[in-house]
Amino acid sequence: MHQTASQNSNALLSLVKRADESGISSIKGIIAGILGVISDADSTPLELKNIIEVDPPLAARVLKVANSPFYGSPRTLSEIDQAIVWIGFDALKEIVITQKCNEIFTSHGKEVAGLTRAMLWRHSLAVALFAKLIYRWEFGKKGAGAYTAGLLHDFGFIVLDQLLHNDFAEILREGTMVRQSIEEIEQKRLGFDHAMVGGILAEHWNFPGELSAGISHHHSPQNASSEHALLAQVLFIADCLAFNNELWYGGIVHGDDKQCHSLCLALNLSEYALNRIIEQMRIELAQIDDKGYFK
Numbered sequence: 001m002h003q004t005a006s007q008n009s010n011a012l013l014s015l016v017k018r019a020d021e022s023g024i025s026s027i028k029g030i031i032a033g034i035l036g037v038i039s040d041a042d043s044t045p046l047e048l049k050n051i052i053e054v055d056p057p058l059a060a061r062v063l064k065v066a067n068s069p070f071y072g073s074p075r076t077l078s079e080i081d082q083a084i085v086w087i088g089f090d091a092l093k094e095i096v097i098t099q100k101c102n103e104i105f106t107s108h109g110k111e112v113a114g115l116t117r118a119m120l121w122r123h124s125l126a127v128a129l130f131a132k133l134i135y136r137w138e139f140g141k142k143g144a145g146a147y148t149a150g151l152l153h154d155f156g157f158i159v160l161d162q163l164l165h166n167d168f169a170e171i172l173r174e175g176t177m178v179r180q181s182i183e184e185i186e187q188k189r190l191g192f193d194h195a196m197v198g199g200i201l202a203e204h205w206n207f208p209g210e211l212s213a214g215i216s217h218h219h220s221p222q223n224a225s226s227e228h229a230l231l232a233q234v235l236f237i238a239d240c241l242a243f244n245n246e247l248w249y250g251g252i253v254h255g256d257d258k259q260c261h262s263l264c265l266a267l268n269l270s271e272y273a274l275n276r277i278i279e280q281m282r283i284e285l286a287q288i289d290d291k292g293y294f295k
Helices: 005-021 023-039 045-053 056-066 080-087 089-106 117-139 144-152 155-163 165-177 182-190 194-204 209-216 226-244 257-266 271-290
Strands: none
Touching: 005 023, 005 155, 005 194, 023 045, 023 089, 023 144, 023 155, 023 209, 045 056, 045 080, 045 089, 056 080, 056 089, 080 089, 089 117, 089 144, 089 155, 117 144, 117 226, 117 271, 144 209, 144 226, 155 165, 155 194, 165 182, 182 194, 194 209, 209 226, 226 257, 226 271
C-alpha cells in the first residue's frame, strides 16, 4: 500500500528511535570521542592517547600496528606515547577511526542474500580511501572528514540489517534481479533509504554536521547545502568508483553513472586523475592489510 510522506517520515523516525534504544547505540559512545579529536583542528596527541588507553582492545591494536613491519620500528613500542611519536598524530587518528569502524561493521552480522559484513566493510573502506585521495590530490585538503564519512556512509545498512532484517534481505535480493539501485528499491519498499537512516542517526547522536550531511546525501549530492556540497559530491563519486571497480557485491548497480560523470566534469576530475586515484587506492588498501589493522 502506498504510504504518504508523513507516514514515511514517521516510520523513519521510529526506526531511528529503535536504533537509539538498541545495542546499536553503543556505537555512539565508541565513536563520539574519536570524532571529536579528529574533527577538531586544535586537538592534541594527549587527547587521542587518553581515548586509546581507556579502550584496551584498541590500545593493543594500535601497538600491534605500530610494531608491524610496515612501520619498521627499530625497537618494540610498548607505550601509546611512543606509537604517537613513531607513527605520527595524523596517521594514528586514521588508524583509530578505521579500527573502531571495522569493529562496528564486522561484528555480529551474518550473510544476508549473499552480502557479508566483510564485503560491506571492504566497500566502505574503499570509498573512504577514494574520498580522502580526491580531497588530497585534487583539492589540496587533508581529507580526514571525507575519510571518516566514507567509512560510515553506509552505516544505515547496519541499522536496516539489525532492525528490519527481513525487509533488508528482500531489498538485496530484488537488487540483484532488477536494474535499479538499492536506494530506489529501499524508497519503494520502506519510504526511505539507508543514507537517510545513517544521516539522521548521526545527527541525532550529535556527530559533526559535515559527517551527518555527507552520510545523508551520498546518493543525492544535489540536495546537500552549499556548505557540505563538496563532501556529498566526492562521496557520490567515491561510491561510484568503488562500485565500478567491483568493491561491492555482485549484481547490485550504482545509482547513476551519468550523474557521476557530470560531477567529475564539474569538479574538473579528469580520467587521468581518476585512474591515478584508483591505482593509489588499491595500493593503500593492500597497505592496510600489511599494517596489521585487522589480523
